[in-house]
Amino acid sequence: MADHTNNRLKMLPRDKAIYSNCRVLDINGDLLFRAGHRRLEWYLSRNLAHRIDDNTIQLNFVNKGHGRKNEPFYLQDMQNNCTICGTTGSLTMHHVVPSQYRTFMEESIKSRSSHDLLPVCTICHDRYERHAVKFKKHLAQCFKAPLDGVGWIERKDIGKGGRAAATLISPSLANIPAERVSQLQSIVDQVVSQNIPLFSDEIQLTISQCQDNGKRLCDEQSILNELISMQVRIRGPEFRTHGEIVVDSVASRSASDSTCEECKKLAAGGVPALISAWRRHFVDNAQPAYLPDHWSVTYPCLQP
Secondary structure, eight states, X not given: OOOOTTSOOOSOOOSSOSOOXXXXXXXXXXXXXXXXXXXXXXXXXXXXXXXXXXTEEEESSOOSSXXXXXXXXXXXXXXXXXXXXXXXXXXXXXXXXXXXXHTTSOHHHHTTGGGGEEEEEXXXXXXXXXXXXXXXXXXXXHTTOOTTXXXXXXXXXXXXXXXXXXXXXXXXXXXXXXXXXXXHHHHHHHHHHHOGGGSOHHHXXXXXXXXXXXXXXXXXXXXXXXXXXXXXXXXXXXXXXXXHHHHHHHHTTOOOTTSOHHHHHHHHXXXXXXXXXXXXXXXXXXXXXOOOTTXXXXXXXXXX
C-alpha cells in the first residue's frame, strides 16, 4: 500500500472511519442490509429491533421488501482504505459520478448512488480530479453545456457603479482631477437610485435618509461598500447548470452534429450510459487497485 503521510493534503479528510459495517438482520436472521451506527440506533430507539451485538441488530417485524439480499455488493464488509492506492489515512468519499450530474438524475437512480461513493485519499483524489476536469470540458463541448452554465445576466450598470465607488474610496482619489471625481460621484448616485431594491434593508433605509436630508448617496461610505460588493453577473430565470444540460441531453438521447462519436454513443445509451462512462473514466485514469468486490462499471443503476 502507498504511503502519502508526508505529502501535502489539499482536502480535509474524514476524521472518522468511513464504513462502520454494521448489520441489519431480518426477523429470520438473514442479512438484510448494511448500515451505520446511527441507523441502528434509530431502529432500537423505536423498539423496531433488538441488539445482537455492538454492530448487529435484528428487526422485530416482518419487512416488506428484500432489502439488499440479492445485491452482494451492498452486503459485504467494506474496507476503510483508499480505493486507488490502499492507504488507510486521509480518506475522503469520492463521487465517481460527480454530484453536479447525479443531482439532475431521477430519484430512483440517485437513491442507489452508494455504489459510486468510494473512499479515496486526498492525494489520489487531487490527482484524479485533473483528469475529471478534462472529461467535464469534453462533455461541455459535445453537449454545448459550458462548465459555468448558461443563462447568466450581466448587470453592466452595477459593474460600472461598483468600479466608480471603488475609485471614490481608494487612496489614489486625491490624484484624480476634480472633474473626473464629479463624474464618478454622479455615476454612483445614478446607479444607486435606479437599483434601490437590490440593496439590503439597512442600506435602503440609509438611502432613504440621504434622499430625505438632501445628502448625496455617493458621500455615504456604507452605500459605496455594498455597491462594490454586489455581483455583476447573476443567474437569470432561464439559468441552467452544466450538469443539468448534459443530463437532460443524455436523458432525451439527443446529440448535435458537432458531438463526437463516443458522446453520440453515450447519448444513445441514456443516463445509464453516462453513469458507466464516468465509472470507466475513473477506472482508466485513477487506476484503482483496491476496488470493492462486486463493484463494476456496468453495475445496474436501477433496482434489479
